[in-house]
Amino acid sequence: MNILLWHVHGSWTTAFVHGKHRYLVPVTPDRGPYGLGRARTYAWPDTAEEVPLERLAEADVDVVVLQRPEELALVDRWLGWRPPLVFVEHNTPKGDVPNSRHPMADRDDVLVVHVTHFNDLFWDTGGTPTAVIEHGIVPPTARYSGDLPRLAIATNDPVRRGRVTGTDLFPRFAAVAPLDVYGMGVQDLNALSDVDAYEDLPQPRMHAELARRRAYLHLCRWTSLGLSLVEAMAMGMPVLALATTEAVRAVPPDAGVLSTRVETLVEAARWLLEEPEEALRLGARARLAANERYGLDRFLADWDRLLETVCGPGG
Numbered sequence: 001m002n003i004l005l006w007h008v009h010g011s012w013t014t015a016f017v018h019g020k021h022r023y024l025v026p027v028t029p030d031r032g033p034y035g036l037g038r039a040r041t042y043a044w045p046d047t048a049e050e051v052p053l054e055r056l057a058e059a060d061v062d063v064v065v066l067q068r069p070e071e072l073a074l075v076d077r078w079l080g081w082r083p084p085l086v087f088v089e090h091n092t093p094k095g096d097v098p099n100s101r102h103p104m105a106d107r108d109d110v111l112v113v114h115v116t117h118f119n120d121l122f123w124d125t126g127g128t129p130t131a132v133i134e135h136g137i138v139p140p141t142a143r144y145s146g147d148l149p150r151l152a153i154a155t156n157d158p159v160r161r162g163r164v165t166g167t168d169l170f171p172r173f174a175a176v177a178p179l180d181v182y183g184m185g186v187q188d189l190n191a192l193s194d195v196d197a198y199e200d201l202p203q204p205r206m207h208a209e210l211a212r213r214r215a216y217l218h219l220c221r222w223t224s225l226g227l228s229l230v231e232a233m234a235m236g237m238p239v240l241a242l243a244t245t246e247a248v249r250a251v252p253p254d255a256g257v258l259s260t261r262v263e264t265l266v267e268a269a270r271w272l273l274e275e276p277e278e279a280l281r282l283g284a285r286a287r288l289a290a291n292e293r294y295g296l297d298r299f300l301a302d303w304d305r306l307l308e309t310v311c312g313p314g315g
Contacts (some may be wrong), residue, residue, distance in 0.1 A: 008090075011228070018138060020304070026078075034074060062084070066088070067087070089114050107128045111128075120132050150178045151216075151240075151269060154228035155181065166219025166220055180196050180209070182210065210235065214276065220244070241265075
């Protein structure tokens with residue numbers, strides 16, 4: 001099957017393009033937001049091929065996987081016709097929650113696929129058919145050691161996003177142990193006391209660094225489900241997380257500590273720093289839970305079944 005999709009979310013796309021299909025990824029000379037092309041910090045197979053926007057009309061496309069509403073106009077402009085359409089919703093709704101209308105609501109020409117059950121619950125898609133395919137990840141090669149008594153976060157744009165990513169909570173944990181933050185748009189965090197930021201490291205190196213930290217913090221108040229959380233669990237990291245959105249489903253009670261009371265998580269951080277054997281125990285359960293729920297084979301098999309439903313078994 002020939003699948004057209006834009007490179008939007010690196011970790012999700014990395015898992016998706018590990019399937020058995022051919023993946024056509026638009027690229028522009030400036031590698032802007034609608035032409036990023038192949039990833040440069042993730043390992044993608046050769047079946048993910050860059051296609052210049054102006055050559056999309058020549059491409060053999062069986063299905064389009066949309067991830068942003070404006071991509072539909074790009075399909076019309078550059079492809080010139082509409083193959084079967086699937087819209088992947090990665091994000092929690094914004095605005096008038098829980099009455100937020102999805103931009104693909106009440107359409108009969110698209111299937112909306114949510115990456116979490118929380119998204120499916122909270123978005124109002126009207127009469128548009130929906131499905132849920134939970135995340136899958138390429139198994140990280142790094143393994144948890146936790147030998148550094150430090151705490152770790154992986155997030156993007158925490159300064160701009162502020163309370164959404166729980167950035168205002170960072171100093172409370174940095175007062176317990178040095179806090180290392182990895183991702184894009186994190187460099188301004190270096191101005192905070194006891195916070196070290198590492199800007200956009202290649203994924204294997206970031207995983208290796210995360211795995212040495214004692215515990216992983218997930219402080220997002222309002223997010224679908226950060227794949228970095230699942231990847232941390234898959235490496236065997238114990239998790240300290242706000243009990244919000246899909247995190248309450250992703251992290252079993254014996255894989256970490258979840259709470260809406262921040263002081264509970266701060267106390268848990270102190271506990272894990274003082275008891276590395278307990279951190280190892282929780283991390284082992286986290287790894288098992290991540291592999292059971294977010295395995296790559298399950299993820300790709302779910303997508304194959306859905307795409308066959310949309311396009312037919314012959315592609």
